[in-house]
Amino acid sequence: xxxxxxxxxxxxxxxxxxxxxxxxxxxxxxxxxxxxxxxxxxxxxxxxxxxxxxxxxxxxxxxxxxxxxxxxxxxxxxxxxxxxxxxxxxxxxxxxxxxxxxxxxxxxxxxxxxxxxxxxxxxxxxxxxxxxxxxxxxxxxxxxxxxxxxxxxxxxxxxxxxxxxxxxxxxxxxxxxxxxxxxxxxxxxxxxxxxxxxxxxxxxxxxxxxxxxxxxxxxxxxxxxxxxxxxxxxxxxxxxxxxxxxxxxxxxxxxxxxxxxxxxxxxxxxxxxxxxxxxxxxxxxxxxxxxxxxxxxxxxxxxxxxxxxxxxxxxxxxxxxxxxxxxxxxxxxxxxxxxxxxxxxxxxxxxxxxxxxxxxxxxxxxxxxxxxxxxxxxxxxxxxxxxxxxxxxxxxxxxxxxxxxxxxxxxxxxxxxxxxxxxxxxxxxxxxxxxxxxxxxxx
Numbered sequence: 001x002x003x004x005x006x007x008x009x010x011x012x013x014x015x016x017x018x019x020x021x022x023x024x025x026x027x028x029x030x031x032x033x034x035x036x037x038x039x040x041x042x043x044x045x046x047x048x049x050x051x052x053x054x055x056x057x058x059x060x061x062x063x064x065x066x067x068x069x070x071x072x073x074x075x076x077x078x079x080x081x082x083x084x085x086x087x088x089x090x091x092x093x094x095x096x097x098x099x100x101x102x103x104x105x106x107x108x109x110x111x112x113x114x115x116x117x118x119x120x121x122x123x124x125x126x127x128x129x130x131x132x133x134x135x136x137x138x139x140x141x142x143x144x145x146x147x148x149x150x151x152x153x154x155x156x157x158x159x160x161x162x163x164x165x166x167x168x169x170x171x172x173x174x175x176x177x178x179x180x181x182x183x184x185x186x187x188x189x190x191x192x193x194x195x196x197x198x199x200x201x202x203x204x205x206x207x208x209x210x211x212x213x214x215x216x217x218x219x220x221x222x223x224x225x226x227x228x229x230x231x232x233x234x235x236x237x238x239x240x241x242x243x244x245x246x247x248x249x250x251x252x253x254x255x256x257x258x259x260x261x262x263x264x265x266x267x268x269x270x271x272x273x274x275x276x277x278x279x280x281x282x283x284x285x286x287x288x289x290x291x292x293x294x295x296x297x298x299x300x301x302x303x304x305x306x307x308x309x310x311x312x313x314x315x316x317x318x319x320x321x322x323x324x325x326x327x328x329x330x331x332x333x334x335x336x337x338x339x340x341x342x343x344x345x346x347x348x349x350x351x352x353x354x355x356x357x358x359x360x361x362x363x364x365x366x367x368x369x370x371x372x373x374x375x376x377x378x379x380x381x382x383x384x385x386x387x388x389x390x391x392x393x394x395x396x397x398x399x400x401x402x403x404x405x406x407x408x409x410x411x412x413x414x415x416x417x418x419x420x421x422x423x424x425x426x427x428x429x430x431x432x433x434x435x436x437x438x439x440x441x442x443x
Contacts, residue, residue, distance in 0.1 A: 152192035165241035246299035267303040268294040271342040346410025352426035
């Protein structure tokens with residue numbers, strides 16, 4: 001407010017000079033351009049528009065008080081603009097005073113109108129409650145009204161889909177007449193009521209599902225059960241499916257011990273191969289990677305361009321469309337990312353540094369296996385991994401340049417006190433563990 005007042009005050013000073021100039025003090029006449037002197041020689045009423053402007057501009061450019069006011073106005077405006085740029089902004093739609101008329105379009109043709117329609121909801125659902133013409137506020141209140149069963153059912157179905165891979169209504173993107181009926185309608189209704197009664201507490205529903213006997217079942221399955229219920233719609237076993245890419249990234253960073261869990265803040269730009277943005281924007285926009293702790297922030301904070309998502313997220317939907325189903329992939333792009341992307345190679349190397357603080361190979365391997373799978377390895381698994389570790393030690397001993405190249409991935413500093421050969425060997429083992437099917441899957 002102060003900056004705005006100072007700017008307006010300075011503009012008022014300029015305006016006062018602009019309207020009051022009828023003559024020029026003698027001390028300002030010297031050095032004036034001839035056209036200005038010619039204009040001053042005439043009565044004000046006889047001056048043309050161009051002559052009046054020439055006199056006004058001359059006085060504004062040479063009067064000290066005006067110059068001071070101009071400077072103050074520029075400074076105040078610059079400070080005001082700087083302050084306004086520092087404020088967070090968001091786009092907000094403005095309500096129309098009079099809503100436009102809307103009609104059914106004959107066969108979708110934009111210029112062929114049929115019956116006029118008004119705001120409302122399907123007859124099977126509660127009506128909008130609003131004084132006068134319903135608006136967006138009325139719609140928002142209707143969405144979370146306890147009398148409206150639709151929103152709660154959709155939300156708990158998506159939560160169920162997160163835990164089990166498939167919602168109680170399989171077609172999570174379509175709850176309408178074209179969608180599939182729920183496999184357990186009473187359970188869906190009960191969860192929806194529980195969600196509303198809890199005050200729309202999402203964490204409560206998460207805890208309720210995660211601690212249920214249904215979710216805590218073993219995911220082991222018999223051939224007979226696979227034949228009868230391949231998609232586990234009858235919930236006779238625990239869920240098992242491949243983690244989404246964003247969760248795999250967070251898991252790798254957490255296992256390595258470097259996941260930055262700070263909440264909030266601006267988006268960050270992690271590792272990405274060069275030229276991705278340039279190719280998609282014809283060289284107009286360049287990707288500027290962040291550094292330091294920003295590289296290890298949770299995946300939810302990764303910066304997105306609508307046409308180019310982070311390359312580490314190999315299974316996400318295109319940003320041009322809204323998608324409520326998470327794709328599950330075993331494509332080569334998956335393996336290419338989790339075996340070769342800088343994020344995963346660096347996580348494996350940091351994990352290796354963490355393990356090498358332990359005294360012997362067996363204890364290191366058991367710790368690494370437990371970090372990735374939440375269980376200890378069997379004797380056969382342990383022996384096979386120890387054999388692989390020895391193979392990698394021999395390989396990197398013969399090719400020390402390969403060892404140095406591997407442990408150079410990423411910006412996290414490598415421990416200079418550790419032998420590059422030893423660190424590279426354990427990095428290879430950790431990469432293997434991070435790519436076990438048991439590590440990549442929800443079981």
